[in-house]
Amino acid sequence: MNDLQLTIELTKHPKEKPAADQLAFGTVFTDHLFTMDYTAGRGWHDAKIKPYEPISLDPAAIVFHYGQTVFEGLKAYVTEEQEVVLFRPEENLKRLNRSNDRLCMPEIDEEFALHALKELIRIDKDWIPNKEGTSLYIRPFIFATQPYLGVAPSATYTFMIILSPVGAYYKEGMNPVKIAVESEFVRAVAGGTGSAKTAGNYAGAMKAQEIAEANGYSQVLWLDGKERHYIEEVGAMNVFFKIDGEIVTPSLNGSILEGVTRKSVIELLRHWGIPVHERKISMEELHAASQAGTLEEAFGSGTAAVISPIGELFWKGEKMTIHNGEIGPLSQRIYDTITGIQTGKLEDPFGWRVNVFE
CATH class of the missing domain: 3.30.470.10 (Aminotransferase class 4, branched-chain amino acid transferase, N-terminal domain)
Structure with a gap:
């Protein structure tokens, strides 16, 4: 120091x-x-x-x-x-x-x-x-x-x-949120400031958020700024999907914020022996998984909400219901574990908890 x-x-x-x-x-x-x-x-x-x-x-x-x-x-x-x-x-x-x-x-x-x-x-x-x-x-x-x-x-x-x-970030609490997929506006592109936590990123996102809320959705799911196919992040969260038993989250590409909770979720899942794939994932792939019944869970991760289950995605005029609009068991387990570590209810094998008075 x-x-x-x-x-x-x-x-x-x-x-x-x-x-x-x-x-x-x-x-x-x-x-x-x-x-x-x-x-x-x-x-x-x-x-x-x-x-x-x-x-x-x-x-x-x-x-x-x-x-x-x-x-x-x-x-x-x-x-x-x-x-x-x-x-x-x-x-x-x-x-x-x-x-x-x-x-x-x-x-x-x-x-x-x-x-x-x-x-x-x-x-x-x-x-x-x-x-x-x-x-x-x-x-x-x-x-x-x-x-x-x-x-x-x-x-x-x-x-x-x-x-x-x-108090709780979302008025829904741990009840799954409904999210609109944004196809018109862009949050960030690789080489821009998307990986930095700067005010302009959020100001530029407000128009899409305003429209989503007017249509009954809590947040916006952003797609990549170049092709408008690949999933990036939710307005205030990184995002994860459980597809046919595997966990997928968009890879960090220069336009996605590197979330601390995101990092913690990945480390926790790997600690449990559950593989996590950080890769590009398109809305077309997600829609196909939904149609096939293999899109088992979806959730956001962030400091404010910790884990926020996603119960519905709205894309191109179609509603994609996830896990019957209910909290999935993996989402609940991750939430219980991270909040348990944060509040001292559970042991902290990772050294994540820092005592303010030490």
Whole structure:
């Protein structure tokens, strides 16, 4: 870890905490945040934890005009033994730096960032809900702050971490979601920014999401931007299919986000001796499997929902029902295992769980 020093200023006006059974997703924020600045030639400096407050930026800040910003999402949990734990935070920080590199932004010191994150959670630990299905969502993000109307990397940046107690991501909970296959719009192409977690990817996806929701679907399943045949990912999740007893997930091709939960699902399945094939899979192949009755399960994986079973896909005017619109046994087993490891209900043979107070 570098020689950065972390200063702490505690709030004098604590907020009222919401009831755990009233939590939505991403609407309430804790008492404190972490912030650190970057200046070219100086590096990262002025790391501090301070009361949660609005950001003040120059109207010409590069982030507003040229979109230089990246973010991450992870969670903290309270275990049955009342320990506060994180799930694979080092993977999120590695990915944050990969996103930084793609957007021409300065890398952070991952060890220091984890130290600062732990300290922030220690300070706001009473905000972590302990009702089943709840957690403390963690949002690290970095944005360009230099006031300059020129297309060039910023000379200054701010790195922040905010915390939000959350309930379930989908109102359906673990009930299978309905997803529309997107054939008109494109999320990303190889060589673009699809493998980075940057705001523009999500802004560009909103139109298709809006249309899907208007038609009764929770999310959009994106196809490749070149041929519009090959499955890539769901709006907020990577995606897996069980076809004739085999697990298939789209291979990382430069336009798909490398999910931490995706990686965990693959490692878990291989630990169980279940082979996972990372390869190209077309909608035509998936439709044929559905017609033949060999499309046995489908589910998304992501930090927010962990595992989200897919009960229906809508493609070219046709509804493809999966596992009778019910949760499949493998989806349930993966969900139970990962959430069990996250919350300390199950042993962690992989070393994924990180204790905040150690």
